[in-house]
Amino acid sequence: xxxxxxxxxxxxxxxAADPKSEFKVASxxxxxxxxxxxxxxxxxxxxxxRTFQAFVEFKKKKLKACSRVNGPSDVLYVGSSTTGLRKRLxxxxxxxxxxxxxxxxxxxxxxxxxxxxxxxxVPIEILQxxxxxxxxxxxxxxxxxxxxxx
Numbered sequence: 001x002x003x004x005x006x007x008x009x010x011x012x013x014x015x016a017a018d019p020k021s022e023f024k025v026a027s028x029x030x031x032x033x034x035x036x037x038x039x040x041x042x043x044x045x046x047x048x049x050r051t052f053q054a055f056v057e058f059k060k061k062k063l064k065a066c067s068r069v070n071g072p073s074d075v076l077y078v079g080s081s082t083t084g085l086r087k088r089l090x091x092x093x094x095x096x097x098x099x100x101x102x103x104x105x106x107x108x109x110x111x112x113x114x115x116x117x118x119x120x121x122v123p124i125e126i127l128q129x130x131x132x133x134x135x136x137x138x139x140x141x142x143x144x145x146x147x148x149x150x
Contacts, residue, residue, distance in 0.1 A: 014129035019118040026114050028093045034085045037119040038131045040138065041077040041092060041103070046111040048072040052141050058108035065101045067142040076113070077103055077143045078135040082124050085117060103142060
């Protein structure tokens with residue numbers, strides 16, 4: 001049962017991990033240059049149901065590869081990056097190639113948002129478990145449910 005023993009160890013390490021630093025930003029220009037971490041995109045002062053429907057309508061147009069639809073929530077998305085959070089968040093918030101899965105918020109969202117960024121210095125497998133745990137707890141409106149096997 002080496003696999004299960006390894007998975008249990010990784011889960012224990014993920015549970016014990018604390019972020020190296022934490023930021024909250026309200027615009028893309030405020031995003032720090034961080035390589036590895038978890039980010040949470042949250043709508044501020046809007047209507048979760050209306051925002052959810054706006055994304056569903058945008059996705060139906062099939063103009064771009066869009067994140068998975070879950071259900072209305074003020075937490076729009078939980079994600080992580082190991083190669084640069086600023087680059088990945090640019091894809092969600094500002095501009096993104098058509099075939100890259102993201103929220104493409106500049107195409108349909110006209111409200112206010114905040115991004116919470118948690119910087120970690122942990123192996124990729126542990127970062128993925130941390131992202132999965134946060135996503136499970138926050139139940140975001142869009143994005144995969146649990147793991148993409150990073």
